[in-house]
Amino acid sequence: MSAIPQERRIVTAIPGPKSQELQARRLGAVAGGVGSVLPVFAARANGGIIEDVDGNRLIDFGSGIAVTSVGSSAEAVVRRASAQLAEFTHTCFMVTPYEGYVEVCEQLAELTPGDHAKKSALFNSGAEAVENAVKIARAYTKRQAVVVFDHGYHGRTNLTMALTAKNMPYKNGFGPFAPEIYRVPVAYGYRWPTGAENAGAEASAQAIDMIVKQIGAENVAAIIIEPVLGEGGFIEPAKGFLPAISKFATDNGIVFVADEIQSGFCRTGQWFACEDENVVPDLITTAKGIAGGLPLAAVTGRAEMMDAPHSGGLGGTYGGNPVACAAALGAIETMRELDLNAKAKRIEEVMKARLAAIQEKYDIVGDIRGRGAMIAIELVKSGTKDPNPEATGTLAKACHAEGLLVLTCGTYGNVLRFLPPLVIGEDLLNEGMDIIEAAFARV
Template structure:
């Protein structure tokens, strides 16, 4: 049997043989600067040669622990056996026909899986696309076609993509929106229940935030004008904000009462990331539409909109699609990813990752409670979607400088971590769900040492 380039054959260990980044990566970074526009940035200019399990091996031979998963994409690892096998078989059969011209079974099979896996026992339909932003745009199209309305409501700290419409839906200016307007009209933003930063305290957060949001929609937009309300059940780029319990059900109830399509943007949270197939399951929410991408296909580009049949069927024939949407190789990879998630019970593994990480991070929070240079203001998250928010001592003023310093120290020691948050002061952790506990704890040791350097 031919040994795969990544996966189990790749030693699951951290190994540093050069500085990070090493000379070959620096050489490639120079080539990038000459060939790729500066607007395409990189978090860590380490050029990967192989990857699998919980590690990334670069062109210099360094092996780094991965706490990023390509931003929640490689939930099953970078080279899961079932993903590689199924995608390889499909690659050998054919790479493309365009489902809108001559269809193929793989697209239908993925749609069937999503109709089964997403919350609710109602009749569903699924349409496939390429990226998360494309899925969100199509959810808006479908909602507008179904309701005959135009307005779309989104939330503070939300992120939904980089296309013109999804930039309008996104809350954060830099780096996503700055200088790229004007944006699509009929988008309205309302408060979200951010427990750590709610002015009257976390206990009041859900009720007050929901009341404010409903009041703003009713008075400023008119519920009868709203086609869709879109929210991430855990807000990703905004800083892994888990809305206070009760907020999401209240918003979903308001939407249902007013004929508004409730859309759960599960692009970052879906496919076992939070310890459930979809994060909205945590409070028993059954959205009208769910958008998914990222973890859906083990690293190949694929996204989806899944929802109630009567809503999904509202768009006219030919109104949904795209040349590459539901590419056959990506569909095969998605079937392999779901197979892996089921067989390895990655929901349970995600919950175990969360248990380990939250325990150690809360201990760090206590350890540095009296620090003169920084404070871990909040530790939050579910499953393998965990974050810490750093603030300046004595209050809740965001501390992006400390956040950047910790990330830089982790990178130098061979741990890939990401930052996030509206204020740039959140460290977010998204390890592959197949990471070994030894690597997970070693990565947390590196993180602890990085905090000690502050």
């Protein structure tokens, strides 16, 4: 494994000549519908650094969208996946099974919230996990309706596009969508009309009222929510909201699904974000951070629910691929050994202190939020709460030019989100914050 010096280095303009050359090739060969945040082509990545084909070293505040939490080439991930590659790459678990798949399911049963009997099924992507959670909930309840929330994001397949709130770029022109999907309000504290302190109680009451009146609780198979809403803007539902929705689900025989695809595996300073308010979901969907960058996803949940679909009703050719399972075991080993929950909490301390100082200086910072290494700032027009996507885009570009990779998100496109690898060095973290501060001063 090639260790990359953990320091930023800019030797060309960003993107450099070799990246520009590759971008020209890409335009000829790759479908235009596939976007990129920054057309810099990666050559190597490790720890908190991405090195491009021109030799520039960028500080990584994106982790491939919360995927490489253990770093891009963590030793245990590389070691275990390499060993598995040498043994066999695929048999299909539905044809001849193998131990790695079973072991990942055992680990998931141990790590996910709740001490009830649990089982898991493995898939390739977050969207597949969510889709299968819906299948399981429908099989278990014999009901059809699915409830989701404003600002929620759940994937790009037909069903998960229907579950996702934001039209552009995820849904526009791709319909018709799956039926029996219903959307209700979420407790978005910063934008709640009567103030953040009322959002938890009022939003949960509104959501429950809509479910009861417009759908009928007895018709609902599943309620699906991200415990921290990712693509929608790193919205932490106001306190009390998640427990109220979870209790309503339990009281009415509805399967409560926590979509922890972006927030799971130490990202928020806990193994799973729903632990923050002691919410124990019936089913939990995971992907992204689970396997150190290899494609793997899971649905984990109450054994009796997971066993509801008939034999052969769940699966997929590549689901729980043996190399990806080996990588997942390496990622979990790394998370445990390095105590990445503690590392995530430290990242939050450093980032929130630095961002608070920026907020004091610049009134376009409307809100600082998030937990662990899942932190965001919402940008607004001076003196208002009107979204400011222009400033957001300009700031992101200014950071990119200086060799700091940051991402944007939010229903209104006005949120800068920070997802550094949990193994990032504190010097790099602070250097990244220096770049953000300088970008604000310029913008």
